[in-house]
Amino acid sequence: MLSIDILLNAIVTGILLGSVYASLALGLGITFGILHIPNIAHPTLVVAGAFFVYTLTQWGLDPIVAALIGLVPFYLLGVVLYAFYSAVFERKGGANVLQSLTLFFGLSLVIEILLSLGFGSELKSVSVSYIGSSLKLGVLTVPYRLLIPALLAPVTIAAVWFYLSRTNSGTAIRAVAHEERALSIAGLNPASVKRHAFGIATATAVIAGAALIMVGPIEPFAGRYQIGRVFAIVVLAGMGSIPGSLVIAIIIGIAEALVSSYLNPSWSPGVAFAILLLGLALRPQGLFGAAR
Amino acid sequence: MTEAVLSLKGVEKRFGSFRALGPVDLDVGAGERLGIIGPNGSGKTTLINCITGVYRPDSGSVFFEGRDISHLQAHKRARMGIARSFQIPRPFIGMTVFENLLVPLDYCHVEGSRHERARAVLASVGLSGRSSDPSEKLTQLELRKLELARALVGNPKVLIADEAMAGLSEEEIDEVLAILLALNRSGVAVIMIEHIMHAVMRFSERVVCFETGRLIAAGTSSEIAENPLVQKVYFGE
């Protein structure tokens, strides 16, 4: 009886955590999955988003409201970042992977240090009325701390997916990676489409940041722990498959929750990567993507 | 024609449910000049990839000098004597023109001095003057020549020239054709894949035409030019 209880709760926790992971990976799904820019600074941008949300909550705002306010500045930040990136690389006929990875690596370092200079290295968390209580459904106890960020993810993902697949500028984003020439023939400027896409990807970081800081306290270097997970999600989902990333994220979340419930939590950091390595070895094109 | 250096038997390649090529049967004689034409997406590049080993065919076999090479990796086939040039030139940037030629020489067996061989080939394509320049500094024509030089430096028995003349001017086309003809005279079979019709027709002893992955016609240049199937493919009804 009791073990079924624990199993059910572990699965639910896994689903919720996975959903949060999905929102962390969303921006990367656009930059890396669609634009093929390996933005390893994305988790750090998420942490920056979390600090933004934290700052606004200090003035009494709800974290979700704070995140919505953050969309605009983070969109602009992304636009600026891409402008810099393209000014450096694209004019030379595209960056090689090595250079862009290194650029974003340096960028994440700079952001981390700026955050720790600005906020100190201590943990910051938000206190909201719904944090700390749970929804009880039979044997299930679901903390709102997890439930609310976890609901945020599918909503954001759905919005982004709807935008990408149903609107003209969204379609342009999906096209730009493959048919840059066709795009410019159609009268669209590929550079501005990409800039826009990068802006959107960065804007999702503030939502993910709100989710992250609701789940638990944050420090400036917290992004590092997430790099593995988010890349595992984007790659395994099949580059650019945004709904697929939700499924993969939830699979990873459940796997981690089961490992920590039944084996030992100290093994769980390896779970995402073990899944990633296995996935790459068995099905390199990802589970949801088409072969490229 | 009796002595096929390269022969394809029932070669077929699918991507998922989409059949990109085949089944195709095709023989290339030693020292033959074969032209391959067909519209975009007709399976020409897939065919080359099956011959050179970039793809493994889903069924059928590729024979080289009577030996089944269907399961050999691309670099092994290259060492046996199947060379290719790429449609979009892919120089080894970061290396000089001369070093570009040393790469195949490092890995393919060539008699005599490697450096002399490289110099001779550069001279034969007219790139001697640029020998020690970085390959990223070359012009479009020079890149095409480098592409050919790198393909033929390893003494291949078959050379596949994938749209080696696209985007070149008439004089430049003549220059490339001359290189290929000279090569062919030394006994190398040349497979030319080309959209520039007059060049293929002028060059080839035999032309085959592909459409939606199938070989629809074969014959001499003039036979192909008059073939109604080919005309339909190229000019519609």
Place this chain on the structure above:
Amino acid sequence: MRKNSLVFLAGIVIVLALGFLMPWLLRNPFYFFAGYVVLQYVTIATGWNILGGYAGYINFGAAGFFGAGVYLSAFLFTSFGLPLPLCILAAAIVGAILGVLMGYLTLRIQGVYFAIATLGLVVVLETIVHNISGLGGASGMAVYGPRPPAWSPGPSQYNFTVMVVIAVVSVALARWVEISWIGRGLRAVRASEDAAECSGVPTLRLKLVACALSGAVLAAAGAPYPFYTSFVEPVTAFSLIIGLNAIAMPLIGGTRTWVGPVIGALLLASVQQIATVTISSELNILFVGAVLIAFVAFAPGGISDLFGRKKGRARL
């Protein structure tokens, strides 16, 4: 080419001689502590560059290989009393195996996936070490090194000399790879994998060789570390700063030749050594990050490229 090789050989002999003599000439042990770290980074940068620079495959997991070397050597020494040179050799072998394993899993796909997978290697190895109590787990493990041999005046000097030897061997290995057919093949791979393959280059096998050599050097760089700190624990053995420096140093110095990583490591590691012990602030890390961005953005050829490299033209 002959002449260059002779000059290189003479350089090696001089550096090795200095490595053995300096401890007797220079009394202040601090220089050997600081010098050890600089040389460790020379080795790491050189090892990383064999794969990252020549073949263009980024390894974010340098710390994984390094940490594997650290732990293997600590384990072999404390459990079996294996002498340091054998520990280094064992670390190099395990590093090579690890490299081939990583390569085999991911190299058949694009380079990005390799980079991401190497990010994971660190996490996976660190998790494993955390969960093995024989290696001290999270609490770490004290390693009291052996007495230094008679030809060295003290432990810090001995570690320094050992590191000099490792660094010299690594640089010589990197140079050999660079000027041999392997290096030419790897550069061809970096430029265009398909074209290399169709020129007869066995790309997968060559990349695996590069993985193995790179892994061996990175792991060997870690092998003397337990004796340097007398203590190993997972957080520093698999530290991000190692992964960062492994990339930053070759990129700053230049990735095309063996000189680049050496210059980059000497420069950056010295600056870091001075910076850690003098100005002490987050600004140091900020500086490294900014320098990295600046080089990638504005001088992708690194320092060795900035100083007009006429030598880079064909060696005829």
Place this chain on the structure above:
Amino acid sequence: MKTRRQFHKLMAVTAAGLAAPAILGSKVFAQDKPIRVGASVSLTGPLASTKNGQIGYELWRDDVNAAGGLLGRKVELVIYDDQSSAANVPAIYSKLVDVDACDVLFSPYGANLSAPVMPFIKQRDLFMIGMFGLAGNDVAKHDKFFHSGPWGPNSGRDWARGFFDLAKAQGVKKIAIINADLEFSKNAAKGGADVAKEYGMEVVFNQSYPPNTSDFSSMIRNINAGDPEAIFIASYPADSTAIIRGVKEIGISDKVKLFGGAMIGPQYGALLGSLGPELNGLVNSHTFVPEPTMQTPAIKSFFDRYTPIAVKQGVDPLGFYIPPFYYVAGQLAAAAITGSKSVDPAKMAAFLHANAVDTIVGKIAFTEIGDWKERRVLMVQLRGIKGNDLEQFRNPGHQVILDPPSLKTGELAAPYNKARAS
């Protein structure tokens, strides 16, 4: 021979040049050669939250210099940032000793960062005050090493014994232990399990978790399934918050009498402020709390000066846990120097072994390996916290000392659920 010496000199000058900014920061032109005290502090990296200890060092230096220095010499601090990485420690201490010629050394924070320096000071026979390294000298057994922290003898096992004494007094038979997979927590948990065994308690659940775990719901459910009467937790700040929140969300059995033990975090202002009333009922270790049995004019004056500096630097404004003991480290060094009238390591050490020293946290006497003779780790229960105002923690009654008995200011409120609700 001569050229070698010149070369040596040249190198030393170069090194001094490198060190210039650090030295120029203090008064380099003093008539008498100052006494140099060298330390490495984690100004950056994961342990940067301990950097407020530096304020303790600096206050001590200012106090000593204001009183005319030691043996008529000024005191100068040489502090480097180890970036929380053990890899930086050997070179830093070699520089402190070989280039900066420091007379007294303070260790880096905690056992992991201190471990690399232990063989070094033993081999070179140097004098060092240890900073918070649990059982830091138990392996090296260096006789010139002294802990400023109150861990007491056999600390690897015993430092949290107070928690188990309290549990024993409550008749606890079944106990659960969880810990972060990090050095300090792991040692605490291992020691705890040993003591529990010694007291005949059954450990019904014993698990470690990785450092960046953010969700503890499954672990808390597993603990509940084991039905323990006490829960011993060795955690770091992030997980401390997550665990306390997790318990609030999932709930815990009324049988649990004691909850806490070795959680790092609820000693710091950041966590006290962010969790506030959620901390009520927690029984946790501490080194100093402003309870009547510990409050002295000296320590009060210390905090009166500490707080404004801390506020200005943006570090923990309360600073109860670490900073006083950094000041104590200075006092220990000062006592050893003035007591032995020298900066000779052997004489300084001999003095500290022979004499108890008065400090702002009380009188300290040392064992042969430099542990406090008497363990003085506090077990405090957090109570009556209202709202998130930090100032309330400066008043007595919110961090009630339950153990050791000599400092006790109240009785345990149990069970945990009841104490939590209060």
